Amino acid sequence: MESKKFSFNLExxxxxxxAAKMEKKLKSLDGIDEVQINFVNKKLFLTFKESKQLEDIQPTIQNICSNIESEVVVSPILSNATSKTTTNSPIHNHDTEESCGCGEHHHDEHDSCGCNEHHHDEHNGHEGHNHDKNSSSHSHNHQHGGEHSKGDLLKKILTLLIGTVIGFIPIVFDIPSPFGIIILIAGYLILSYEILIESAKNISHGQIFDENFLMVIATLGAFYTKQYPEALVVMLLFQIGELLQDIAVDNSRKQLKSVMDLKPDYANLQTNSGVVTVDPEAVNIGDVIVVKPSERIPLDGEIIEGTSFVDTSSLTGESVPRSANIGDTVLSGSINGSGTLFVKVNSTYSNSTVAKVLDLVENASNRKSSTENFITKFAAIYTPIVVLLAILLAVFPPILTGTNDFSLWIYRACGFLVVSCPCALVISIPLGFFGGIGNASKHGILVKGSNYLEALNFVETAVFDKTGTLTQGVFEVTKVNVANEASLLNILPDDEKRTLQSASDQLLHVAGLVESYSNHPIAKSITKAANIPSASDQVSNYEEIAGHGIRATLSGQTVLAGSAKLLKKFNINFSEAPADTLGSIVYIALNDTFSGYLVISDQIKKDSKQGLEELRKLGIQTVMLTGDMKASAEIVGKELNLDTIYSELLPGDKVDKIEELLHKKGKNKNVIFTGDGMNDAPVLARADIGIAMGGVGSDAAIEAADIVIMTDEPSKIAQAIKIAKHTRKIVTENIILSLGIKFIVLFLVAFGMGSMWLAIFADVGVALIAIFNSIRALRYNL
Known part of the structure; x- marks a missing residue:
């Protein structure tokens, strides 16, 4: 039965x-195949083994999520194309006031539209404009990184100030008991009100190891041991730490999202009644949109009027604007320069370049690294173990020592409870990897998952296709060598012979006719040189022989056009081109007689040599796979100083070579393969990491690989590896910092050398440090 996929926002x-607990619980549902929660983007992705209806599963999912974190609202991600406005506007005057289509206008993407729609994630892909019945129950009582409005933030700060002032009155003025204790408890209750309510809700849902509940128990333990001021201060510091942590995570999310701030807010659609501003999803193929100076291009299309320069840096990382003229294709997500462009749309928004890039980057966190998976499993056992140790610490030492001084050991046990939350790890690790992915995207490198970013740290061998990857892939016929003029006598009609002055022209024309049915870049270069714009009806019995060439019939004669392997396959006697010939050789045979050959040359990319040199500096071996002749491949290999060259390979041979390299690689090492994403799908899939180059505008490239280089620069691969290594360094720092400080504090508290104040630092303080450290992955400069 066909599987069913669902996507939800977790407001x-x-x-x-x-989030980790929710993921684990959801995986236990009947019929579930896969569950992924993206904490950074607050999204849930579910796959069921059999077809399910949304209305059947949403209540169950809502119940599971709210039982773990009570304020979470689950709303389905739907795709709707709704117009933002339909107000006529002259070309020179764009009204920046936008509508969500519900009658309420807003001037800023952060404003509420007043329709129970929540605009917390202004860059959340292309899910559409979604009004969900659960939206109205939105609450801002967040924990650990929920997004705060200014009103909520002020309310929180005011509550902390009031609770602090009241709680510290008996401490500062030394008010005696019992009145002093009553006033202090009043301050404590004001500070801890939300935590007490939240912990009560979680207990009712069976969440005993909830951080709120553990903090309440720890402070109540301090009250029990008559450490009243410490109980108050610990709750105050915890609340301040939580607030700062919320703000830090919120700002981190905004910084990460701003990296991919590509989503166009509107499109200027040309209609019979003028230009109207609409949602990009409301524009159809064939419509004409107007892109004014400095506006973001909302959809892919062809320029039909106007000239300008287009900034593609947000897609490719290239800082130099590209010229854009009539007939050129422009890509959504790019920024128009100083000219006004009229663009005929050639794809819907959901299939546009910007939509695919946004979807790829936003969902990259779904493919978790082995480090993230380890931390999730570790967090599941860490808290229960520390809580168990706290219980043992409170009970056994006073019994074993015979002192029966339970107050002292309960106090120390309370310190254990404070340190028991693994939030520093479970927040900072995914933020670190997402920061690395965001940094890569700034440089035109799209990494499809944290697992692939982590895998780049262990690359041993980098394998490259030649054509279009290390070379420009722009072919030209540079030489025509005729070996047998007699073989050309009866192949062409007399009128064509009269227009073709020489035997070389005739051989080129014959090759162009039979190659006119092929889409291969070399074939296209031959038809271009022969001036044959479309498939010729003179050709019949056309057959492509994979890895060899073409066999066809022309004027009743059998024509072979392809590599030396093709002529050998059909036992044709021929003379091979000189060994030092630079370029691809296409041999031609007519009726089993060798007629000559064409030389098609391709230029090495300017960036290739630098890119391969950077890889060698990183200690990575370089290998080239190509179907070209050995002599031609060796010339390229020598120019680029490649370690190993494999030439004259059929498509299947490339897979075999990758298999061979995979077999030879070291333990825990990886082999990457880089191709153009068009004809290398089997090799891209078989390598540990498949990298497609030239991804701008290429559907095949985006679909085929694990990593997409949006430009044609091989040097981006070394950049990706450097970003991966820097990200892993930050993640490792966070793990060592978080666990190291927690274990040290646990030791100090257990032996009476640390207080609950120190325990608070080991909890929220370390979490803050780890979060801020994670943002360095985004700001790393190459």
């Missing part, structure tokens, strides 16, 4: 540890 999701 108010703030606790990374809770």
């Amino acid at each position: 108010n999701l703030g606790c990374a540890n809770c």
Whole structure:
């Protein structure tokens, strides 16, 4: 039975540890195949083994999520094309006031539209404009990174100030008991009100190891041991730390999203009644849109009027604007320069370049690295173990020592409870990897998952296709060598012979006719040189022989056009081109007689030599696979100083070579393959990491590979590896920092050398440091 996929927004999701618990619980549902929660983007992705209806599963999902984190609202991600406005506007005057289509206008992407729609994630892909019945229950009582409005933030700060002032009155003025204790408890209750309510809800849902509940138990333990000021201060510091942590995670998310701030807010659609501003999803193929100076191009299309320069840096990382003229294709997500462009749309928004790039980058966190998976499993056992140790610490030492001084050991056990939350790890690790992915995207490198970014740290061998990857892939016929003029006598009609002055022209024309049915770049270069714009009806019995060439019938004669292997396959006697010939050789035979050959040359990319040199500096071996002749391949290999060259390979041979390299690689090492994403799908799939180059505008490239280089620069591969290594360094720092400090504090608290204040630092303080450290992955400069 066909599987069914669902996507949901998890509004108010703030606790990374809770997200891991939700994921684990959802995986236990009947019929579930895959569950992924993206904490950074607050999204849930579910795949069921059999078809399910949304209305049947949403209540169950909502119940599971709210039982773990009560404020979470689950709303389905739907795709709708709704117009933002349909107001006529002259070309020179764009009204920036936008409508969500519900009658309420807003001037800024952060404003509420007043329709129960929540605009927390202004860059959340192309899900459409979604009004969900659950939206109205939105609450801002977030924990660990929920997004705060200014009103909520002020309310939170005011509550902390009031609770602090009241709680510190008996401490500052030394008010005696019992009145001093009553006032201090009043301050404590004001500070802890939300936590007490939240912990009560979670207990009712069976969430005993919730951080809120553990903090309440720890502070109540301090009250029990008559450490009243410490109980108050610990709750105050915890609340301040939580607030700062919320703000830090919120800002981190905004910074990460701003990297891919590509989504166009509107499109200027040309109609019979003028130019109207609409949602990009409302524009159809064939419509004409107007792109004004400095506007973001909303959809892919062809320029039919106007000239300008287009900034593609947000897609490719290239800082130099490209000229855009009539007939040129422009890509969504690019920024128009100083000229006004009229663009005929050639794809819907959902199939546009910007939509695919946004979807790829936003969902990259779904493919988790082995480090993230380890931390998730570790967090699941860390808290219960520390809580168990706290219980043992509170009970056994006073019994074993015979002192029966339970107060002392309960106090120390409370310190254990404070340190028991693994939030520093479960928040900072995914933020670190997403920061690395965001940094890569700034440089025109799209990494499809944290697992692939992590895998780049262990690359041993980099394998390259030649044509279009190391070379420009722009072919030209540079030589025509006729070996047998007599073989050309009866192949062409007399009128064509009269227009073709020489035997070389005739041989080129014959090759162009039979190659006119092929889409191969070399074939296209031959038809272009022969001035044959379309498939010729003079050709019949056309057959492509994979890895060899073409066999066809022309004027009743059998024509072979292809590599030396093709002529050998049909036992044709021929003279091979000189060994030092630079370029691809296409041999021609007519009726089993060798007629001559064409030389098609391709230029090495300017960036290739630098890119391969950077890889060698990183200690990576370089290998080239090509179907070209050995002599031609060796010339390229020598120019680029490649370590190993394999030439004259059929498509299947390339897969075999990758298999051979995979077999030879070291333990825990990876082999990457880089191709153009068009004809290398089997090799891209078989390598540990498949990298497609020239991804701008190429559907095949985006679909085929694990990593997409949006430009044609091989040097981007070394850049990707450097970003991956820097990201892993930050993630490792966070793990060592978080676990190291927690274990040290646990030791100090257990032996009476640390207080609950120190325990608070080991919890929220370390989490803050780890979060800020994770953002360095985004800001790393190559």
